[in-house]
């Protein structure tokens with residue numbers, strides 16, 4: 462799998478973002494011994510179902526939400542987490 466990237470290694474850039482038990486998590490800041498049996502890890506590769514991209518991936522594609530693409534998987538994972546916790550975020554909350 463190539464979606465999750467190692468960027469800064471300091472928890473700042475978000476390129477390594479995954480979902481751990483459904484919560485946005487910086488994988489570079491998550492030691493393997495922090496995990497427990499049965500924990501659920503979802504990477505960008507795990508979002509598509511039956512060959513169809515997740516709605517957030519489709520939205521990024523439709524609205525050209527890409528630059529070089531290196532951090533895009535992390536941004537998609539973060540955006541999903543944001544909407545899972547706040548249905549109508551403000552522009553500031555989205556930027557943050």
Ligand code: FES
Pocket residue numbers: 466467468469470471472473474475476477478487488489490
């Ligand atoms: Fe930058 Fe993890 S690699 S936040």
